[in-house]
Each structure stands twice: as structure tokens, then as C-alpha cells.
Amino acid sequence: MSGSERDPVELGVELLAHLEHGELSVADALDRIETVTTNPQVQREILDTAVMRGIVEREDGMVRPRSQGTYVEFESDVVVREGDFTCQRCGSAIGTGHFVQFEGGELGPFGSTCIRKVLGRES
Incomplete structure (x- = not known):
């Protein structure tokens, strides 16, 4: 992948990995993911990949990061x-x-x- 190309799924997963809140609604998480892509299928893939990798938990309409302290400086x-x-x-x-x-x-x-x-x- 060249420097100008980027994998939207990987960027979205990294963005979710750096959440500063203990929890966000799925709607708020999607608002953040929209900065990576507006494609609904890719947005779902980002969220599903983050859950599958154990980066976030998704339950009852909420997204919770599984690790704390990995904020963007x-x-x-x-x-x-x-x-x-x-x-x-x-x-x-x-x-x-x-x-x-x-x-x-x-x-x-x-x-x-x-x-x-x-x-x-x-x-």
C-alpha cells in the first residue's frame, strides 16, 4: 500500500481503539467512523472487526473500549x-x-x- 492509500477498515479500527470514553452509543461511534468512510457496509465492517479483535465490546446499543489509556496524544x-x-x-x-x-x-x-x-x- 503506498503512502497515499489507506485501508479504511484498519483506520476505523484504530480510531475505535483510541476512544477516550468508557462507552459511546453505537450512533456516536458511527459518527466517528464516518470520518473514515461514509459507506455503510465498510462502517459495519469496521465495527464488526473491532468487536472480533476484542478492541471494543458492543452490547445494548453501546460500544465500550476494552482497553483504556491508548488515547491520541x-x-x-x-x-x-x-x-x-x-x-x-x-x-x-x-x-x-x-x-x-x-x-x-x-x-x-x-x-x-x-x-x-x-x-x-x-x-
């Missing part, structure tokens, strides 16, 4: 670049893009407010 895991971008979450034009660095690839760009929402720092 803004200082080391988020790269900020200047340029002309479109926020991957809200679609707004932004001049400063925030990109999350995962092993499976880069997720972003996001604006300063949306990056906090994607990572669970604010609702």
Missing part, C-alpha cells in the same frame, strides 16, 4: 499543516488542517473544533 499523534483543506468531518473550508497519525495511515484533515470532537475531547 495531540503533541505526538496529531500533525498540523497549513494549506487549503476541507474538514473531513463537517465539510468546512479550513486553512489549518489537523491530521491524526495512525499505524494504518493518516486520518484528516479536520478543523480545530472537529478534531476534538472526532477524538472525543468535546461533544
Whole structure:
């Protein structure tokens, strides 16, 4: 896979592995997954893969991370670049893009407010 290609399932699973909340509704988890893909089949595959690998538990409409403390660190895991971008979450034009660095690839760009929402720092 080249640097510009990314596996949406792996990125989505990594995003779920870094949840900062003790639990999220499936709807809130899907809101985060939508930053990786809007394809409903791939979204389901992401959630199913995360459950199968033991990264999250899914029960009674809730998603719970199985490990704590693997949060994204803004200082080391988020790269900020200047340029002309479109926020991957809200679609707004932004001049400063925030990109999350995962092993499976880069997720972003996001604006300063949306990056906090994607990572669970604010609702």
C-alpha cells in the first residue's frame, strides 16, 4: 500500500481503539467512523472487526473500549499543516488542517473544533 492509500477498515479500527470514553452509543461511534468512510457496509465492517479483535465490546446499543489509556496524544499523534483543506468531518473550508497519525495511515484533515470532537475531547 503506498503512502497515499489507506485501508479504511484498519483506520476505523484504530480510531475505535483510541476512544477516550468508557462507552459511546453505537450512533456516536458511527459518527466517528464516518470520518473514515461514509459507506455503510465498510462502517459495519469496521465495527464488526473491532468487536472480533476484542478492541471494543458492543452490547445494548453501546460500544465500550476494552482497553483504556491508548488515547491520541495531540503533541505526538496529531500533525498540523497549513494549506487549503476541507474538514473531513463537517465539510468546512479550513486553512489549518489537523491530521491524526495512525499505524494504518493518516486520518484528516479536520478543523480545530472537529478534531476534538472526532477524538472525543468535546461533544
